[in-house]
Structures are given as C-alpha cells and as structure tokens.
Amino acid sequence: MPTRADTAPLRTAVSESLFSERRLRAALLLLAVLWLVCAVVLPMAQIAGISLRNDHGVWVGLANFKTYFTNPALSTSLWNSLYVSAATTLVSVPLAFVFAYALTRTDIPLKGFFRGLAMAPLFAPTLLYGITLVYLFGRKGLVTTGFFGFFSRVLGFDPSVDIGLYGKVGIILSEIIFTFPQAMLILSIALRATDARLYEAAQALGASRIRTFFTVTLPGVKYGLLSAVCVSLILCFTDFGAPKVVGGQFNVLATDIYKQVIGQQNFAMGATVSVVLLLPTVLAFLLDRLVQRRQAALIVAKSVPLAPCAAPWTRLFHFCFCSLISLGLLVFLGTALFASLVKVWPYDLSLSLLHFRFENMGGGGYDALSNSIRMSLYSAVAGTTVTFFSAYLIEKSRGMRSLRQTAYFLSMAPLALPGLVIGLAYIFFFNAPTWQLAGFAIPNPFNRIYGTMAILVLCNMVHFYSVCFLTATTALKQLDKEFEAVSESMGVPFYKTFFRVTAPVCLPAIVEIGQFYFVNSMATVSAVIFLYSADIPLASVAVANMDDAGDIAPAAAMSVLIVLVNIVARNVFGFVSARLSHRSQSWSKRAS
C-alpha cells in the first residue's frame, strides 16, 4: 500500500513545453482581443474623451453636453431622430411581419421572387432611397407633377399631390425602405422556428384562429419581434444617407455630426453629438443581446415543422400583400434606373447614358467606382479571414474562459456602433500624431495608415464585424465539438485541422461572410465619408457629393452602378460558392 506521502495531492509534475499548442492558441486569442481593443475600444475611448474637452483640448467635463442640451438648435435633433426612428419602426416592422409571415407560414407562389426583391434595397447606399424619393415626390417628381401633367392633359383630372417630401416625411419613407429587408430577415428566421404541435394542440382545444395567433404565434416570435424592433430603431437612428438627401431643414443627429465636423470643423461638438447618438444605440443593443440570450434558452428539443397554410383566403390576402410591396419596390427601383437614364428630368425624357459619363463632376467618377470595388474586395478578404479565424479561436478553444468571453463581447460590440461614430473616432484615433496618455505623449504607431486604403478597409471590417462574426459562430457551432479533441489525440496540430476540416466544412458560411463584407462596403457612406482622402475617392461618397452639388441624375447613375456591381458580385459569389461546394462539399450529398 502506498504511504500517506505518496497519495498527497500531486499538482502537475512535469512542466509543459514552451511552445505548446495550448500556448499558441492562447497567444492567438490574445492577439484577437488586442486587435479588437485597438480597432474598437481605444478609438471609442478617445471619442468619449474628446467629448469631455473643448476645441483646444482643455478638460471641460460635461460642459459640451450642457451646451448641447441647452441649445435648442442642437438638441431638437435628438428628438427628431427619436421621432423618425419610432415612426419608421411602427410602419416597417408590421409590414415586415406580414411579409415574413407570408413567406414562411403560407404557401403562396413566387416566394423566391418576393424574397429576392425585398432584399434588393440592401444593395444600394441609403442615399439612393432619398434620391429616388426626390424623383417620385420631390418638386419635379413623378407624383408631385401628376406624371408630368400627363393625367390632366389626357384624362382631364389632376391627381398630383405634394406630400411635402423634404423633412420628416422623406426621411421616414426612406428609412422604411431601408429597414424593411432587415426586419423581414429577422422575422422570417423567428417565424420559421416553430413547432406544429403547438398549433395542433391549439386546434384540438378549440381555439379560434385569432386566439391562436395571440396565444401561440405572437409569443413564439416575441423575441424575434423585439429584435426586429431594436435593429430597426438602431438603423434609422444612426442612418446618415437618407436624411442627408431628403432631410431639408429637419435636422437629425447623424447629419448634425457631419455638419459639426465637416461644416464647422467643431470636433469637440462632433464628438459630443456622437456620444449622444451612441447612448440610445448601445441601450437598444444591450436590450437586443438580453433578448437573444433568452431566445437561445427557449429553443428546446426537436420540433415538428409547421406545414404552410393553404387556406384560399389567407393565400389570396398574403399574395396580394406581397405583390403590393413588391410592386412598390419595383416602381422605386425602376424610377432610380429611369432617372439615371433620362436626359433632362422632367423636360427631356429621352434615354441616354449621358449621366454615366461623370464628366466635369465632383466625386471622382469611374476612379471612385474602381476604388470602391477594390476597397470592398480587400474588406471582404481581410474581414472574412480575421472574422472567421477569431470566431474559430473563441468557439473552439478549451479553457481560457475569461479571455474567450472578453473576445466574444468585443466582437459583438461593433453592432452598437454607428458608422459615422466609427468614422469620426478613426479620424481622432489615427490622425493624431501622438497620443496623450497620463501626461505622456506617445507617438501614434498607426498614424501612417491615415488617409490610405488601409484605414478604409479597417473601418469597414469593424463596421460590419459583428454580423459576420455571428454568422461564423453559428456555422462553427454546428460542427462536432470533438473534432479538436480527435485531432489532438492523434497528435495533429490544430491549425492543420482548421485548414483541412473546419474551414472547408464551413465554406458556405465563409462565402456568405465575404459577400456581406463586399456588398456593405460598396454601399456604405456613413463610415467612410470622414475617412476617404482626395486621392482615393469612393463611389458611395461620390453619390453624396454629387447630390450635394445638385447633380442628382449623375448621383442616381452612380447609385445604379453600385447596385449593379453588387448584383454582379452576388452572382460571382454565388457561382464561386457553387463551384467550391461542388468540389469540397460533395461529401454532404448522400450517394445512395
């Protein structure tokens, strides 16, 4: 028998080697945290710091905020922003709900077409929504002039209406189009996850259809609904493109930041407005996170899929509804295309490619377009690599709990950051030749990338990071969690398994992430408008600048080009995905 001394607690006797895999993983994870700290935490801390100083860098505490809230010219924007966001959400979420319901719970025809069309607005910069509204409802708009007087001339009555586009009406209309696809996406996912047995039980208990809707359907999607509301609120609250075009004298926070910084060079006030913009956004973000966590706990054992409703009246209603929405979107997109092709709206409606020449225009023309494409490509490649690999490290490492949780939280944080705020923060952070830290001046190691393509790519990576990170995490969660253990037991290093198994199996998600980065980088205005330099003009910024200069038709033309590039890109991504799938995903098809 062993003596007592033998059985005394034996801590790890042999020390592990210096370059063990565990250490390598820990180091890489630390690197992931570090990159998020540099790209997210530090710039945000700096913008918060600047909001507490005056223009000369002297500490003034909350004085800027006091100025802001006591100056009605400034603080009305806050209420305007809140008003616009609430009004938009009230319209767009119910519309999105019915649309998503039709696509998921009824068996109407043309579902693919409806879904594709509803997603189309995601391809365009939000500026385009404003521009198109100007063509429809502006002073010389199609509707305002009664189809250029066509009705009064030919039919003898005048249906023209002036809806008073410029101001809140225009903003709300644009934002509805902007938030509709995003809310629709969230709600279709929520509506799809249901259990037919609940409906059978309700039916067996004799509940009416209305009662079933309120006791089964709505409670089942309440988290999705809340999430859609939060996302819709955040999106309108922080959007810059639409208010810039159709806002008129109606000031909102996003345009205020722009005016303070670009117009008045008042950086301190710009930072202050940014913080004001950030607070409700962060609140909505935290609420959404809280709700999401609840929802994860709600998903239980395997449920029975619900057969789509085939009752003729339900089908008819939903089909008409989807058709109407789609018709609206078609008219909208058609108008944009038409306006970009018309010679002189509304006097000479003959078609030409005149506006696509961008001669003597500000904004950079085709150089800007090619820069945008390059930037989007870089963002897609760099963003996908970084996002997927850090999601892998966070999801598939054992131990190191606190490090992984920190990394996870930091990865989700960019979701709460409006593009404008990221852009402004990056000016402060990267433009400063030195950083003041506790009284010391430290040379800024990142200063060199200011005004280059790199900062634009970095900005896009951070701006769209969280959604991609979530996509990657979801895909990784579906892999067997013992892959790493198996490789370890065979002495195969984790990076080999990552390249041979994990990445190939997750290929569809990786392509989706790349596509998301590309499409959004093409369309974004808010984040890059502060950061682009004169040497590197961008297409979406060109739209804003041409619109500013009154060249609305070329602005529409450039927007149409952006949409076209995105449609082409989507097809290329789809093609690449299909090809790669054919080669590397052949395993997923059963032979027999």
Add this chain to the structure above:
Amino acid sequence: MTHATSASPDHGYLAASDLVKRYGHFTALGGVSFTVNKGEFVSVLGPSGCGKTTILRVVSGLERQDQGRVLIAGRDVSALSTARRNVGIVFQSYALFPNLTAAQNVAYGLKNSIGAQKAIARRVHELMTLVGLQGMQTKYPAQLSGGQQQRVALARAMALSPDILLLDEPLSALDAQVRSHLRLEIKALQQRLGVTTMMVTHDQEEALTMADRILVMDQGTVVQQGSPRDIYDAPATPFVASFIGAMNFLTGARKLDQGLFELGGSRFQAAREPQPLAIGQQATLGIRPEDVAFKKSETLRDNRLQAKVGHLEFRGPSTRVSLVLTQAGPRIPIEADLPAATARELRLAPEAMVQLELPAERVSAYVAA
C-alpha cells in the same frame, strides 16, 4: 497498489491514483483510483453525471485533473498533452471529418512524409480490412451507415497503434439491432488486437457483455469494481444492485445471528453481507426478481413468505409478477420474474395467495437505509 505491482509490467498497465476533478463547486471526481491491466477491457459504468466521462477525459489528457496522477505503461503522463499520451479515442458522436473520405479519416493522424504514401496506403488498407470495411475507402461519412461510421472511427483510433483505446459511449448513437451486433464485433476486435481498452457507458447490458471488468461509479467515486458476474451476483451496495439489473429491497429485517435474519416473523438465511452488520441491527434484504421462487402452499419454513399477487405484466419470454407480502407489518411490495413456461404452469391470477421462497444463496443483506 500501483507501486507494488510495477514488477509485472502487464499489471496496472494503466494506473490512475487519487484523481480529483472539480468544476467550480461541483466535484466530478472525488479521489478515484483504479488500474487496467494490459490487454484488459474495462468498462466504466454509471448513471449520467456520475463522473465517468470525466475519467475518460482525464485519462486521455483532454481535461487536466486537479489532483492525482495517471500512469500509462509505467510512464507518468499526468502533465502531458493528449498528443503525447498515445491514446486512441472513439467519441460518442464519432467526430468523423465529414469532408474527408473514410480512408482519409483513418490516415488523418499518420505522418505524411515524402515517400510515406505507400506505407500509409498499406496501413489504411490493413485497418479498413481489420474493421471489415474493405472497398469503402472512398466513401464519405455521410454515405456510410451508423455502424460503418462507428467502425471507421475505431479504425482511425487504432491507426497510431495506441497504448490505450478509449471508447466514450461508442454504441449509444446506434439502433438496438446494430448495437448488439457491434458489441460482439468490438469485443472480438479488441481481443484480436490485445489492446488495453477502457469504455465509458451508461448501458449496463453493454458493460456486462463486453467488459472483462467493470468499474461502477456513482457521484464521482468508484463504488464497486469486479468482473461482470461478480458485480451482478454480489452487488456491494443497494445502488449497484438497482443500477445493474433490478433488485427487491425488503425493509424492516433484523439481524439475528451470522447470516441469519428475521422478517415478518420468518427467519431468513442470507448468503451475503457486503456491508458489515451487527447482531440486532436493522437490515434490508435484497433479492433479484428472477431469484424469487414460487412454492406450493405448505407450512411456512425458513426463507419463505406469504404474499398476495397484485398485478401481472406479460413480457413475452417472461412474466413480471408484482406481489405484496402479507405477513410483514407494513405491506412490503416484491416483484418476481417468472419464465414463460413456469408462468403458464402456475396460472397466477390477481388476488391469489402464494408462498414465495427466497433462496438463501441469492439473498444479500444491506444496512437499512
């Protein structure tokens, strides 16, 4: 223990001493020691949450124990990573790489150096033949049946000729028929290769049929170890008795003398007393349902009890009879399993009075709970 036996290398080929593992406040392993001899098939059996999977993960190095150590082939591997312990693992889910063919899965751990291709191909062929999957090399996991996938996982685990083969609930994902077939196959393969094997399972039938020796675990400790027959015949505690097979517990007995008990006025001989009892102490008598015998009504003798039939459950090859003892004070329930032939002969009906015999050599006495 492990130190004393180091003279014979086959004995205690895998030795774990005093393993402790805690997750926060939860103690998964509370000082577990055991040995596995070379070539032996040991099964770790216990209900879910008893710590059996933790043992496997500590032995493999996937989890680091808080205390205690693990020796494989006389080598202290306590602090080594999984990669350096030379163990093969088959997981419950198999964890086959879905994008690699069966052959690529099996070859995954083989060092791919220049000129080794032929050797690898030969080894893979050898392993695939071993598990009976010749000609399946180019199939992807999704194209294989559950049983075939399981065998690929087994071949992959054996590819590097591990010192220890660890099986984590290897059959639980399969349907009943395949499972009983594969049980025999895995056992035969293990014997043919002579690989030292440790299998974690919650299925008593699996443990009984496959293992040379069983470790029964409960709440982070080993409560009994021994051959399947020993454990079934002489369960050390009421927990083991009821977890492996079924057992009747007749409460309210009292110890009269060595091996002699009193219950409801009758005297009982009990062959086993796994837990020491003092004379006069309250005891619980345990007997398995299949050991309960029905006797024609005679005068009561030792080891016999009067009982009333309550409910009959027809189970095909056997019939489960639920009865109530009538002579003991509180009405103690007892169940008996009768082979179909005996049941037909007895023609029992509810409410019938019968006399039961509990054969002395089948009765165990435990400390009253």
